[in-house]
Amino acid sequence: MNQVPRVVIAGAGFGGLTCARALKRAPVEVLLVDRNNYHLFTPLLYQVASALLDPGEIARPVRQLIRPLRNADFLQASINGVDFAARRLLTDHGPIPYDYLVLATGAQSDYFGNRSIAEHTLGLKDLDEGLAIRNRVLSQFEASRWTTDAAERRRLLTFVVAGGGPTGVEMAGAISELIRLVLRKDYRDLDTNEVRVVLIEAAPHVLVQFVPSLRQAALRSLERKGVEVMLNAKVETVGAGSLKVAGGDEIPAGMVIWTAGVKASDIGGATGLQLARQARITVDPTLQVPGHPVVFVIGDLAGAKDGEALLPMLIPVAMQAGKHAAACIAEMVGRGGARAFQYKDPGIMATIGRNSAVAQIRGFHFSGFVGWVIWLTVHLINIVSFRSRLVVLINWAWEYLFYDRPVRIIVRARD
Amino acid sequence: MNQVPRVVIAGAGFGGLTCARALKRAPVEVLLVDRNNYHLFTPLLYQVASALLDPGEIARPVRQLIRPLRNADFLQASINGVDFAARRLLTDHGPIPYDYLVLATGAQSDYFGNRSIAEHTLGLKDLDEGLAIRNRVLSQFEASRWTTDAAERRRLLTFVVAGGGPTGVEMAGAISELIRLVLRKDYRDLDTNEVRVVLIEAAPHVLVQFVPSLRQAALRSLERKGVEVMLNAKVETVGAGSLKVAGGDEIPAGMVIWTAGVKASDIGGATGLQLARQARITVDPTLQVPGHPVVFVIGDLAGAKDGEALLPMLIPVAMQAGKHAAACIAEMVGRGGARAFQYKDPGIMATIGRNSAVAQIRGFHFSGFVGWVIWLTVHLINIVSFRSRLVVLINWAWEYLFYDRPVRIIVRARD
Numbered sequence: 001m002n003q004v005p006r007v008v009i010a011g012a013g014f015g016g017l018t019c020a021r022a023l024k025r026a027p028v029e030v031l032l033v034d035r036n037n038y039h040l041f042t043p044l045l046y047q048v049a050s051a052l053l054d055p056g057e058i059a060r061p062v063r064q065l066i067r068p069l070r071n072a073d074f075l076q077a078s079i080n081g082v083d084f085a086a087r088r089l090l091t092d093h094g095p096i097p098y099d100y101l102v103l104a105t106g107a108q109s110d111y112f113g114n115r116s117i118a119e120h121t122l123g124l125k126d127l128d129e130g131l132a133i134r135n136r137v138l139s140q141f142e143a144s145r146w147t148t149d150a151a152e153r154r155r156l157l158t159f160v161v162a163g164g165g166p167t168g169v170e171m172a173g174a175i176s177e178l179i180r181l182v183l184r185k186d187y188r189d190l191d192t193n194e195v196r197v198v199l200i201e202a203a204p205h206v207l208v209q210f211v212p213s214l215r216q217a218a219l220r221s222l223e224r225k226g227v228e229v230m231l232n233a234k235v236e237t238v239g240a241g242s243l244k245v246a247g248g249d250e251i252p253a254g255m256v257i258w259t260a261g262v263k264a265s266d267i268g269g270a271t272g273l274q275l276a277r278q279a280r281i282t283v284d285p286t287l288q289v290p291g292h293p294v295v296f297v298i299g300d301l302a303g304a305k306d307g308e309a310l311l312p313m314l315i316p317v318a319m320q321a322g323k324h325a326a327a328c329i330a331e332m333v334g335r336g337g338a339r340a341f342q343y344k345d346p347g348i349m350a351t352i353g354r355n356s357a358v359a360q361i362r363g364f365h366f367s368g369f370v371g372w373v374i375w376l377t378v379h380l381i382n383i384v385s386f387r388s389r390l391v392v393l394i395n396w397a398w399e400y401l402f403y404d405r406p407v408r409i410i411v412r413a414r415d
Numbered sequence: 416m417n418q419v420p421r422v423v424i425a426g427a428g429f430g431g432l433t434c435a436r437a438l439k440r441a442p443v444e445v446l447l448v449d450r451n452n453y454h455l456f457t458p459l460l461y462q463v464a465s466a467l468l469d470p471g472e473i474a475r476p477v478r479q480l481i482r483p484l485r486n487a488d489f490l491q492a493s494i495n496g497v498d499f500a501a502r503r504l505l506t507d508h509g510p511i512p513y514d515y516l517v518l519a520t521g522a523q524s525d526y527f528g529n530r531s532i533a534e535h536t537l538g539l540k541d542l543d544e545g546l547a548i549r550n551r552v553l554s555q556f557e558a559s560r561w562t563t564d565a566a567e568r569r570r571l572l573t574f575v576v577a578g579g580g581p582t583g584v585e586m587a588g589a590i591s592e593l594i595r596l597v598l599r600k601d602y603r604d605l606d607t608n609e610v611r612v613v614l615i616e617a618a619p620h621v622l623v624q625f626v627p628s629l630r631q632a633a634l635r636s637l638e639r640k641g642v643e644v645m646l647n648a649k650v651e652t653v654g655a656g657s658l659k660v661a662g663g664d665e666i667p668a669g670m671v672i673w674t675a676g677v678k679a680s681d682i683g684g685a686t687g688l689q690l691a692r693q694a695r696i697t698v699d700p701t702l703q704v705p706g707h708p709v710v711f712v713i714g715d716l717a718g719a720k721d722g723e724a725l726l727p728m729l730i731p732v733a734m735q736a737g738k739h740a741a742a743c744i745a746e747m748v749g750r751g752g753a754r755a756f757q758y759k760d761p762g763i764m765a766t767i768g769r770n771s772a773v774a775q776i777r778g779f780h781f782s783g784f785v786g787w788v789i790w791l792t793v794h795l796i797n798i799v800s801f802r803s804r805l806v807v808l809i810n811w812a813w814e815y816l817f818y819d820r821p822v823r824i825i826v827r828a829r830d
Contacts, residue, residue: 037557054469061823063601076557076825079593091545097454142491146508186478392819396807410452410491 011104015299015318022326030072049133050174051408103345107300112260120238121258140254155252163260166350172199173353204233215359217367222353276303286338298324337372426519429732430714437741445487464548464588466823496685514740522715525676535653536673570667578675579616581765587614587766617649632782636767691718701753711740
């Protein structure tokens, strides 16, 4: 009997999902494995955290997304490692045999071994964390309204974002807008001079990936939106109610959001494979694991190189790598071989909030309102399904017209 | 100095919110207190539980809703009791002085002292519980897909709703539709004959509040939607993986949703006041607490009577009582007195799902598609704000056209 080869894809993010889709017509069966039952549109996660969007607007059930793929199925399970000799993916649902394996489990926050940061900051890497930030921001505002201690009130109204990359810039801008455009109306007695949104970056610039003119534009835009930007500032320790910057004073703060470090998910370490920087798995130019030709690594988890540098942890990289791995596997099933992966850079962008973004696309640079229209267009086109696009568009239009945040409710599922 | 009298309203549900709104022009200051920062549109909570709506679509921040009320403020706090002598509402934010107090803390599940039911069933009284049901239904489906034990798979695919009132009927109908119209498409190998949605009711009828012809129509509609209805059946005990009906066999079940009992919130007992049936506070015909003329009780918490019977725990009762309490307080501030409360019954309705509802309005009886159109119209008109109405309408239209549930994602906020 000629069994159809089984491709197991670990991770249903942009890389894994794209890979599954690209295998639609290949003579294989595909099993997507993820610890969540949904695919997350991560570029808009900060909008859930800032009470603009509901979780259902940026998350789609994996099973719904793979319905058109007749050769694909899904398993919700946590991934613990790989038994390369026996060709099994190890999960909390038991070992899963594979003929080809695609590792695409993405990245997580990196605290650089600093326990105080790991314990006392909030991350923004998944939906649970986004909702936790939203609950915390709103709860602190509520608490600040009824505190009679002025110092405590100012502490509750101090929101710190560590890390001046795209995520940190977007998050700081969004929190500042939430406060200045929306919560100000909910809290009539609020003195906005008591509110601080602080963005802390260890480098001398925000958005180091961008050209200097766009870094400057982003910095000015952040300041116009009321964000205090501290450059050349490294977070040393974080406590329950404050943080300390190296060589600086203690800053009382209600919450610290950590976007300053990112590394590959733990699966890299668990496999015992050779790791590159950021705990990313060292791969051949084909994205295969050296010595394990049936195993591909894609997305943030892959230590794929462009010349000497590792490829950035970006969605286009993950999606292109997903397509590449699928094409290689289809070739290999037909007794062919894997080709080298070549990344085509479509450009990068980051938004600072309402009416302001920076975009750097093949030598063209955009900022301000024009940058924002480009950002908005690209994101609307890319949101996974039509329905999300429509609802998200309505929410955005609503906020744009009425300066409102529709979903600023504090809620958690009871366990 | 002539201090403005302070009206404290405990609870921001339909009763409390209506009362605050009705006091808009009264010469008083109003403080709404609730343990959540949102007002919940409870009639659609079962749609969150069945993955049709997102939390933000049926919940609005209280602060947003009271923005137009210049004399109102909000405090998020849990309510523990009342010190009538000192005129203070006791909360986890300390005691809150009042000149007038309106108790409107609503109702909770009643397990009639049965520990096994309290421990092993899921309620549907607040948003956290609705999300917990959603997570559980979706997780059981995922688990059932990968179970090789046939008995365990059938257990995971058995969903029991206890209680044949409007909430139970709506919930059972919605789960059955979620499974038969949507999840069936997500799980290609699912044998729908293995799925059981069971509605258990101790009385000989579902929807006992309705006339016999509408009860019959609802029963037929439930059965057409694939719900097994067990009448004259009383839940005796519930275990981790099964339940037992009095005089019957053990039924293996993945989950049991409890809608069979409801009683007033604990504040009734905590005040030491005289309680009527369902732990509701006994009140004068004016809705004042006997001996405490500045304290009103409204909504599900109030043991208000219509003739001999207690008024039903319904939103129109709570809203009319809220308006009544506001009018009485305005009179009393102007040295007048309180009048007796008179409930005007606008009719009752319940939906069984897509295309089917029953409505009983002033001697007119509607069922099937006509009943459903009436149900839909009334609920759309009543959803609190324009924006919710629009988004909810889109979601409903989407589901109606495409038989889909947009938000069947399993998510919980990280603490």
